[in-house]
Amino acid sequence: MDELDKQLIELLKVNARLPVVKLAQALGCARSTVQLRLKALEDSGTISGYTVSVSKPQSSRSIFAMVLISIESKNEPDVLRALKKRHEVQKLYSISGRYDLCGMLETETTHELDAVIDRIRAIKGVVDTFSTILLSTKLDRPG
Secondary structure: OOHHHHHHHHHHHHOOOOOHHHHHHHHOOOHHHHHHHHHHHHHOOOOOOOOOOOOOOOOOOOEEEEEEEEEOHHHHHHHHHHHHOOOOEEEEEEOOOOOOEEEEEEEOOHHHHHHHHHHHHOOOOEEEEEEEEEOOOOOOOOO
């Protein structure tokens, strides 16, 4: 992947719906060059798909929280399986340090969040949790 491919990907991260003509203009190259590059990036798996981000209405009252989870290593598969079944767990990361996992949760109320955290603590193999509610988004770059 060369510099032109990297620039093309960066443009698509900002707006994956940009027409090929606009991409070519922004990159200073021919439309056919962009089409060939896109095909090559798709064929190689570098671009695995295009997506749409849907904004939530201002009236949406979701509570977002980050929950750090310490687990007994022997129970990791069971803990992961249980966490993946919880629809409130939007993302789950393996992390280093005192905690083993970081779960990104979404609930409608703090009461519901509290109940979900209690359920997480009740999972066999969960040793400790630490949670914090996310207040506002200051930067959200597309993946």
